[in-house]
Amino acid sequence: MAAPEALSLRHVGRGDLARKRGELRDHIRAAAIVEFAEHGLRGASTQGIADRAGISKTKLHYYIDSKEELYAEALTHITGIWADLFEGIALDKGPEAFLSDYIARKVRFSLTHPAEVRMFTGEVMRGAPMLHAVWAGSREATLRASRLIGAxxxxxxxxxxxPLLLxxxxxxxxxxxxxMASEARFMSGLGPDDPLDEAHIVAEITALVLNGLRVQ
Amino acid sequence: MAAPEALSLRHVGRGDLARKRGELRDHIRAAAIVEFAEHGLRGASTQGIADRAGISKTKLHYYIDSKEELYAEALTHITGIWADLFEGIALDKGPEAFLSDYIARKVRFSLTHPAEVRMFTGEVMRGAPMLHAVWAGSREATLRASRLIGAxxxxxxxxxxxPLLLxxxxxxxxxxxxxMASEARFMSGLGPDDPLDEAHIVAEITALVLNGLRVQ
DNA sequence: ATTCTGTCAAACCATTTGGTCTGACATCCG
DNA sequence: CGGATGTCAGACCAAATGGTTTGACAGAAT
Structure with a gap:
């Protein structure tokens, strides 16, 4: 297999060790998410993660304890970002405003963080053994949204x-x-690196849902 | 890790070797699809496939040449089933009949063959390196459907x-x-083995789409 | 200068991996 | 009967895996 392209690691001035260390952990996690998204927990190799991060395997293990710990940390990191994304969304402006905003945020996240979404989806696909704890909290938010939709x-x-199925x-x-970004690009006649049209996607999904609900 | 439950292999009377051989290949492929769906190509182990099929690793390799070949064969098998599913669907009865039928068939397949769908999705998630050849044919059908929707x-x-985004x-x-069957079950308060309500799911998706399109 | 702490590469190790070899047994064909 | 062919388990092997050990070097503190 060809060596994966290493993520760019911006040079950090020496002297600011704590910050450098934290940034390196972030950098490693980002590389790991790409590897986990592509190969899952079992298929991911620490060598692959190190290569993507542009560091040696020893250096990787200087910053992490094990593949499993890194996987779990990446998962909670993702769910954290995800939860943050919906802080401050307007619940009281009615269906159209809420759904438009919600859909736009979700699509934007999928397009800007595809590896995060794929890694999460992979975990869900294999039964989400590590997610039931996380879901317990997220279930609350889901049920609250269901009540809102019911109202x-x-x-x-x-x-x-x-409301739940919606x-x-x-x-x-x-x-x-x-x-399925690769499938969408292929069917649209785009190249593997051409950007998808975010505004168009948001508009189409929003229209389907708002019409689908017969929003007044 | 606990040994995975072996799929039941119905006893085959000796003497009918060709049929037995074919059935065993089918049985192996079914076991492999479950393993590939859960762990992807790299994460899947031939030992895991053999265990799920209830046979020894040697016996497995007597019937297949390599993991990659088995993976590729399973993928084309899945796309074959998928194409067959939509043979004879009525194209000329208007949007409501067509869409209702199409959605019902897709949902039914997802509920009866989740491992197949997951394995396929996994391949798509990692960029579908082995699917572009298959998609070339499927793209035709997709574009034809797009023209129908446009009409x-x-x-x-x-x-x-x-039409494509639809x-x-x-x-x-x-x-x-x-x-995301596990997530759906969790959020619905179902146990990991409780069945999902197919008729309800079909009804909700169909209603969302038909209303979403303002079908006359 | 010396010691301590953080950083990191090379060599290494035990385990697991995909896959093969050997040889046994059964069945079919003459 | 005897050989040819198909089926299969156990031992085995080279490569890759996750992870550790050793030791070197840099800079800060003493």
């Missing part, structure tokens, strides 16, 4: 739907642009 | 949409019930 239906603002469907459509 | 819009039967979104929603 909209009560008020006649939208057609009555299964969320599944929005997740599926928005995350698809990370998961 | 519906021309006739005023549906709202105007990007297909992506239907794929994403329907395949999600294989890909």
């Amino acid at each position: 909209w239906a009560d008020q006649g603002l939208i057609r009555r739907v299964d 969320q599944f469907h929005i997740w599926a459509m928005t995350e698809a642009y990370a998961v | 519906w819009a021309d006739q005023g039967l549906i709202r105007r949409v990007d 297909q992506f979104h239907i794929w994403a929603m329907t395949e999600a019930y294989a890909v």
Whole structure:
């Protein structure tokens, strides 16, 4: 197999050791997420992670204890970013404003952080053995959103739907642009590195959902 | 790691060797698909495949040449089933009939063959290096469907949409019930082995799409 | 200067991996 | 019967894996 392209590691002036160390850990995690996204926990190799990070395997193990620990840390890092993404989203401006904002944020994250979404999806695909703890918290947010959607239906603002399945469907459509990005590019006639049209994607999903709910 | 449960291998009377041989290959492929779905090509082990098939590693290698060959054969097998699934679907009965049928078939396949869908999705996630040849044919069908959807819009039967993205979104929603089945069960409060409600899922996706397109 | 701490490469190690070799046994064909 | 062919388990092997040990070097503190 060809050596993977090393991520660029911006040069850090010596003297600021704590910061340098933290940045290197971030850099390693970013490299690891790409490797885990492509090969899963079992298929990922520490050598592959080191190569992607542009460091030796020894240096990698100077910063981490084990592959499993790095995997778990990357997963919680991702779920943390994910939760942060929806801080401060407006819950009280009605279905159209909320759904438009929600969909736009999800699509943007999928396009800017495809490796993160893929690694997460891979973990879910193999039964999510390490995620049930994380999900316990996320389930709360999901149920809260379900009640909100149910209330909209009560008020006649939208057609009555299964709120949980609606969320599944929005997740599926928005995350698809990370998961099956290669398929989307191929079918669209784009090259492997051409950018997907974020505004167009957001507009199409939003229109499908708003019309699908018969938002008033 | 605990030994994976071996798939049941129905006893085959001796004497019918050709049939027995073919059935054993099918049995091995089924076991391999489960292993590949869970661990990807690199993470899958031939020992794991042999264990799942309930045979020795030697016996496995008596029937296959290499892990890669088995992987490729499983992929083409899956795409073959997938193509067969849509033989004879009615193209001329208008959007509602077509979309309802299409969604129902996709959901059913995801629920009855989750490992197949997951293995395929895994391959797509890692850039689908082995699928571009397969996709060349499938792209034709996709473009044909796009023209059909465009014609519906021309006739005023549906709202105007990007036909390609509409297909992506239907794929994403329907395949999600294989890909993120564990997440769906968790969020729904179901146990890991409880069945998902196929009719309900089909109804919700179909309603979202038909309303989303403002089908007349 | 010396000692201590953080950083890192080369060599190394035990285990697991994909895959083969040898040889046994069974069945079919003459 | 006897050989040819198909089927399969156990021992085996080279390579790759995750991870450790050794020791070197740099800079800061004493």
